[in-house]
Amino acid sequence: MTQAPAVRRPKRRILPLVWLTFSGGGVIAAVFLPVLVLLFGLAFPLGWISAPDYAHLHAVVTNWLTRLVLLGLFVPMLVHSAHRFRYTLYDGLQLKRKLLIAFLCYGAAMAGAFASLLVLLSMR
Amino acid sequence: MSEQLLYRRRVSTWWWTRKRTYFVFVMRELSSIFIAWFVVFLLRLLSAVGDSRSAYDHFLDWASSPLVVALNVLTLVFITLHAVTWFSLTPQAMAVQVRGRAVPGSVIIAAQYVGLAIVSAFIFWLVTR
Amino acid sequence: MGDSISLRVTRYRPDKDREPASQEYDVPLRKELTVLDALNYVKNEVDTTLTFRWSCRMGICGSCGMNVNGEPRLTCATFLSDYAPGPVRVEPLANFPIVRDLVVDISDFLAKLPRMKPWIIRDDDAVLVGEGDGEYLQTPEELEAYQQFSMCINCMLCYAACPVYGLDPDFVGPAAIALAERYDLDSRDHGARERLDVLIEREGVWGCTFVGECTRVCPKHVDPAGAIQRYKLKAATESVKAFLLPRGAR
Numbered sequence: 001m002t003q004a005p006a007v008r009r010p011k012r013r014i015l016p017l018v019w020l021t022f023s024g025g026g027v028i029a030a031v032f033l034p035v036l037v038l039l040f041g042l043a044f045p046l047g048w049i050s051a052p053d054y055a056h057l058h059a060v061v062t063n064w065l066t067r068l069v070l071l072g073l074f075v076p077m078l079v080h081s082a083h084r085f086r087y088t089l090y091d092g093l094q095l096k097r098k099l100l101i102a103f104l105c106y107g108a109a110m111a112g113a114f115a116s117l118l119v120l121l122s123m124r
Numbered sequence: 125m126s127e128q129l130l131y132r133r134r135v136s137t138w139w140w141t142r143k144r145t146y147f148v149f150v151m152r153e154l155s156s157i158f159i160a161w162f163v164v165f166l167l168r169l170l171s172a173v174g175d176s177r178s179a180y181d182h183f184l185d186w187a188s189s190p191l192v193v194a195l196n197v198l199t200l201v202f203i204t205l206h207a208v209t210w211f212s213l214t215p216q217a218m219a220v221q222v223r224g225r226a227v228p229g230s231v232i233i234a235a236q237y238v239g240l241a242i243v244s245a246f247i248f249w250l251v252t253r
Numbered sequence: 254m255g256d257s258i259s260l261r262v263t264r265y266r267p268d269k270d271r272e273p274a275s276q277e278y279d280v281p282l283r284k285e286l287t288v289l290d291a292l293n294y295v296k297n298e299v300d301t302t303l304t305f306r307w308s309c310r311m312g313i314c315g316s317c318g319m320n321v322n323g324e325p326r327l328t329c330a331t332f333l334s335d336y337a338p339g340p341v342r343v344e345p346l347a348n349f350p351i352v353r354d355l356v357v358d359i360s361d362f363l364a365k366l367p368r369m370k371p372w373i374i375r376d377d378d379a380v381l382v383g384e385g386d387g388e389y390l391q392t393p394e395e396l397e398a399y400q401q402f403s404m405c406i407n408c409m410l411c412y413a414a415c416p417v418y419g420l421d422p423d424f425v426g427p428a429a430i431a432l433a434e435r436y437d438l439d440s441r442d443h444g445a446r447e448r449l450d451v452l453i454e455r456e457g458v459w460g461c462t463f464v465g466e467c468t469r470v471c472p473k474h475v476d477p478a479g480a481i482q483r484y485k486l487k488a489a490t491e492s493v494k495a496f497l498l499p500r501g502a503r
Contacts, residue, residue: 041196123174217482
């Protein structure tokens, strides 16, 4: 006489979700940042290409869809950076205070996310 | 075999300088610093644009200063390293199947570069039109 | 190519030495001789106290893994002539404690393997298998799904190459995760959820930072790095489901 196996309830874990965000942030950074670094980091400030007209740029970034998209880009990239840097500290510097490092890294990412929200909301 | 007589070798802090693949790996991981920096840079840009025309001009002046330019040149180098390594590792990380046949790695890599090109072209158009 | 080459071998006598030191031996150099042949030459002709592991000498048993000029290699598959004019540095397999000379303590690795539950786990009654057909059917496509991961010979070169394992021996490691994936992908197996419970822990798959060196040194082309990344995606998908779906549906 046999019994049906007990239904297994997986424990809820947050690290896999952090990893998923890290992955998403990695894709976003790889696809969106190169052109942004080229344009806003180098080409416009150095005058290789004339900088966008203020009125036009203002119209583009203050658009609510743009603000939403930018938030959706910034947060995963910040989590990506924090997650990667955290493991670099473990492996590179062999630091042992793992909990403190994790707290500082993700804490910085959360601060950055909050700052992003503030900046995006306060543009007028 | 007595536990105390086992010799445990310590890993040097410079383990990653000993082999080229380890070195490239650590450089790839350090790209995370530059990604975080550029998000901050973009937030400064947005803050300036959301403020006034003169704040925007002031931002462009700051962005053209030697230190910031140097930082952004490094950022470009590291973000390129990040993108190239990320794209080339994707086929290894995911087994993609279309209609029961495995998609070759080269196709997955090419598709990502196409995605990069499309997004870059769109942003360029959006900003400079 | 001369007719001899120098071998710089690690010696460690636990009862006599406080730490390892190297000793040099001159061994014959011929194009078909391997590092393992050289070690056996030393033991047979020069210094019988030299201690090292080996067995099949043809790359299938996984016993003779050592670090040759800093690279984890099967010494039976490593030709002396590739290192001419030498010297060739032969050290115990990296990231493992040294027992004596070139022999390392592999008990940590051996303890990790059974935690992966590396056997077919079935949902249904075991009784059914004995009756009736008594065999499971598997198509060539189903075999291909996991075959690559079944080629592991437990040589531990991947552990020697993995910087994460070197820095944190709690990390379950490449071969163990590839072994779990081998069973998860096997169509006859229903144990994926049980293995996930072990690997979803912090020292399970999440310690891996995808250096990829494990795959580069694997003599059997198992691609443990690929197995680990695919496992992470699987674990992440399960986590999303655990958060989103109501209890009954999981």
